[in-house]
Amino acid sequence: MTETGDRNDGGVPREPELVHYRGGRIFTANEPAWAESLLVRGDTIEFAGDTGTADTLAAGARVVDLDGAFVLPGFVDAHTHLLSLGESLRQVDLFDATDLAEIQARIGAAAAADPSAPRILGRSWLFGALAGRAPDRHLIDAVVADRPVYLTANDHHSAWVNSAALRELGIGQDTPDPVGGRIGRDAANEPDGMLYESAALGLLRRFLDGTVRDAERDTALAAAFERYLADGVTTVVDMASGPEDLGALERAVERGGGRLPLRVAAHWLVERTGRPEDELAQVAKAAELSRRLAGPWLRVTGIKVMVDGVIDSCTAAMKEPFADGSHPGPIWDLDALAPVVAAADAAGLQVAMHAIGDEASDIALSALEHAIAVNGPRDRRHRIEHLETVTEENVRRLAKLGVVASMQPVHADPAIQDNWRAMLGDDRALRGYPWPEFTAAGAVVAFGSDAPTAPHPPLPNMFVATTRRSAVDPRLAPNVPDYALPLADALAHGTRHAAYSCRAEHHTGRLAAGFAADFVVLDQDPFAEGLDALLRTRVRSTFVAGETATA
Known part of the structure; x- marks a missing residue:
């Protein structure tokens, strides 16, 4: 990235100011995991480490005292629906x-x-x-x-x-x-x-x-940006983007002089029509968009496919019937899905497949195996979304294929689980949302919110991830507590690993030299105060590319 900086009287670009953030506790989501100081020049981190070294490197820098605050990388929401979130607020x-x-x-x-x-x-x-x-x-x-x-x-x-x-x-x-x-x-x-x-x-x-005007979409998108920044999110992966979503995002880029308030990677929705030529044409459209929209602030990185539905309304594709006896099939069967996934894979697109039922994840993995067989070895970064129920065998298959498990802790909140569990009606509910199984198998887990299907703030999401308790009503019994995660792991899934999920792992998601200065300052340290602090912790400020994006 290029930083022009201010100009002196002679018209010569001035080097960006070096800022030394010190006096707090900094979780880097990197190795080592902790730092005492951050040096930021312009939009980039120059150093993350001990204060003694930082003082040596930063003679004359402007010093910002963190006053004991807790600092971590800006959250990356690995699965959201930006425009829908903004519209939902009304x-x-x-x-x-x-x-x-x-x-x-x-x-x-x-x-x-x-x-x-x-x-x-x-x-x-x-x-x-x-x-x-x-x-x-x-x-x-x-x-x-x-x-x-x-x-x-x-x-x-x-x-x-x-x-x-x-x-x-x-x-x-x-x-x-x-x-x-x-x-x-x-x-x-x-x-x-x-x-x-x-x-x-x-x-x-x-x-x-068709009833919404562009001006209304622009207002809704701005509201979504404001909410995300206030809650410490600096990058999002927009799932199931369509013409209206990208239109609003492109207008926002233009209004922002080439940038957005936060970073956006988008997946173009490919809809099942029953006409293979039309479905492949949608993939081709996504490939064209990925070539045109490939900037640092707005990228089209892949496609989104809805392989099945959801458990609450008994539309997920399951290997065994629901408790009411219903047993629906997938939205995309393997014969229809395989050529779409292979075409996207050949075009270098990331494929993100919504698969909630255990049969749906089986279909999604088989489609990816087909694409690999057809297209041969290459660098891939495909993803399966949600994975609320999944067999142990398919956990291992996913890890072996290098597929990202994109999951949303907030969906496991006990406050919304009664109907979910009743629809399954058996011991399948005891393996719901098995995040640790994926990491134990060697897979990357990326956390998001799926807003507006669930609340977007990441800190309550981290509370559910680390306790399996409810962020809505913490008095409720935990939901399969053996699947709770250590706090450091949960934060990594919501920052570093979520950045990996959208091919941004060399740019954001960690606090390290050379990375974007995307970070969040919190008013409490949940490592010191305990996991319940995640429900009362507030964001003091959010920085995107070195600039304060919130008060």
Whole structure:
């Protein structure tokens, strides 16, 4: 990177100022793991180590006293949905609605608060809040019948809508299910108000995207950036990017004079259409985007494929049926997936595959083995996302193939596990989210949030990772506590290893000489104060490329 610096009176570029950060405890996510001082010149770290050496190297530097603060690399959210996160901040939050009455009350209040709103959007409702009752359009009609209501489930793989929304979408008794999705129906074959997988992620999303103006997207993206920086995140991997997402990001780069508030690596969504030529054309589009968008602030690094659904709505691809007897297949079977993965691999793209069910991860790994056989040896950095249930054999296969296990501790929060466990209904729940198994097998684990399907702040995410307890209600019993991680390991998964997951491991994710000066200053040291401190620790300041991005 080039730093022009200030200019003196003669027009000669001035060398960037050298700043010495000292007087704190610095976790480097490197070897050695701890430092006393950081020397930063411009946007780059020149030294991370002991203060005595730093004083020798930094004579005349501007000194910043950290006042005992805890410092670590900027968090890298290895799996998020930036624009959706920003948009969700304007929607009715149903995450902590504990029952149907509360969901209905919040929807009704939102409708009453803005009578002119053409539709009501809500997010993050939990199946468990319905206490076994099936979501149905009539339950929403009872409180809002005059306008369309769209409620995205917490997992974002299904949506609950009212009768007016079904009419607005043009969904009726004769509407066929889209490829890779399902329209819920009642006993009379009428749409019941539930949309699953591509019916929600495709049909509904495309309609709602068409109702949003670019200026609104830009505002939403700016809000997502602000939230992430306030919570200590300096790099994100944007999953399932589409034209609207990249359009907003490119406009932000232009407004920022060639840079963004934080670093973004994006994966272009490849949708299942049932037409192989169209699916391969989507891969070719991603390859073209990766050549055009390859800057230090915005890169298209690969593709995203949704191999299956989720456990909460029984759409994940499992080797054995769910507790209710249902046994759905994958969104992408191996015959359809293998040529797409091989084409992306040949183009040098990273392949990120959503695979939650144990059968889905089997399909994803087989597709990667096919790509390797077709394309031969090369440097690869493919990923499987979520891996909530996975066989021990496939843990070993993943590690042998060098595939990154991209996982989200926040999804294991006991506060949202009741329905998840009930849908499995057997001992498969006892191996849910087995992060240590991957590292024991030699795989790289990268942590993210999958926002807005879950809260984005990384510190509560680290609390779940290190305790298997709930960041929402810490009084709850831990979820398979044997899978809890040491704090240093969890932080590494959220910084250094997450940077590796998006091919940024030589640039960010560690505090070491030559790396970007992306770091976070916290008001407490969880190593000294204990793991519960992760729930009360606050970010004092976030630095991106050596510049303060927060107060």
